[in-house]
Amino acid sequence: MADISLPKITATATAAAGPSARPLIQIESVSLYYGASQALKTISLPLAEKVVTAFIGPSGCGKSTLLRCLNRMNDLIDNVRIEGSIRIGGHDIYDRDVDVIELRKRVGMVFQKSNPFPKSIYENVAYGLRLHGLRNPAALDEAVEKSLQQSALWEEVKDRLHSSALGLSGGQQQRLCIARAIAIRPEIILMDEPASALDPIATARIEELILDLKKDFTIVIVTHNMQQAARISDQTAFFYIGELVEFGPTGRIFTNPTQKRTEDYVTGRFG
């Protein structure tokens, strides 16, 4: 349980965003083992605040695994061993004193396959809020509306907040999951291929949403879709079989990569 409660996570006192600011998330020499096999090989990576960072790479390269380390979702899997440290706001999240519940309040996650609860739309968004103690109905109403507006879903569902979330289309469900995640105002949102199960129009809306969310949240997105990474991310990290091959501003990675493997991947020669 927590002895330390994480202070408000900010990297710098000033609002300056961009890669030159001190990193919000500092991944240092992280290695991950599933039993005997090593899935991540000494990854070191700084992730800046209020910036969209994309993890790209072929299937099985470890990008989702690394993403799940950031909110300790890998704790749920048996037989996983992690070395190295991941500092968020200066504190190592794998420290013994860290309360995982508190961490997950600050670091939200949106999954590849949308997973709304079999409850009403309202209850889905309110779930996290209720969990962390908010009970006042007026406050809940306001928070739910704000989250749904911020995830570009409000207009479509405002007249049927109490109908089942499972009646929404795939794209709407995913935006609902995003609304659910941002309702508790995390500082960081992790997205694991959020649009891979959606059609191009729904995908475009999600991408638009991410660009909008960037103003308030730090976003890390895993994606198979290189064009998507090029469109929406500020920084890109390219992974290959558990290793971090190259990391830098998105523009440079796609137009002028320094590593041959990166160049081969982004030009479509493999993967």
Added chain:
Amino acid sequence: MNTLTPSQYLPETPPGRHFRAEKFDVGSFFFSGLTGLATLFILAILGVILTNIILNGWSALSWHFVSTIPKKDFFDAATTGVLPMIVGTTIRVFVMTIFVIPVGVITAIYLTEYAPNTSIITRVIRAAVNNLAGVPSIVFGLFGLGFFIHFIGKNLDTLLHHPSAVWGQPALIWAALTLAIMTLPVVIVATEESLKAIPPGLREASLALGATKLETILRIVLPQALPGILTGGILAVSRAAGEVAPILFTGVAYYMASLPSRLSDQFMDLGYHVFVLSTQSPNIDQTRPLLYATVLVLLILTLALNIVAILIRARVRKKMRALG
């Protein structure tokens, strides 16, 4: 040309028969016929049994029959009744449900959500549950006698300084507990199946929002598993209502002058009464209608209990679907 056309490799379709089968498929017909016959056969057996019971018992069934407490002579059709047996059967099933559902559900939750799959303790528990399901009913009766009555009951009496045996003898509570242990595997398995049917993505979503495992189980998993749990309850109730062997030594009485009012009372039972009527009767021809009427009452009671449980489950499902 190098292009392939399908007709090179498949037999020509005769004109006018584009999608219909070439010839009559004997195998399919034979097999579906067989399965249809099997279904009819089962329904027929059920029909024969029910008809037999209804025909033989209908004459003795009356409002007087189901609402009278009989005198010691069960065999006088004019004065006998089965009210205490109805009450006894219903109460023991009800008390059993109070014990078996919480214990069964909690065990199933442990096995599904908490127990590490590779641990030896988990395997022992699973083996125990499976073996429990195979134990003959009469063995449960003996267990109930030895453990609940002679051990727990007797010691409880000593602890509470009762001058004569109150708990250390056959009682409603011990019969209900014995039945609870007997039907435990049914509830555990039904609950486990419904827990496993819930996609793991829901649990992950809840945990990712900062819920603890317990909160996830209470807020997301259990509510979704409720219909399955109720199904387990229905199965347990159906099984227990008709069982006689487990209650033989643990609580059923040949004759009670009044209805059971305390958990330490003995009780009468419909199933046991059928046994009594058929073995103790001086004139079997005269008693036969009473026998069948008792069986009919038992069937109707079991059906009623089932219907109540099914209705509850349907309401839960409807609420789940509407609320979403």
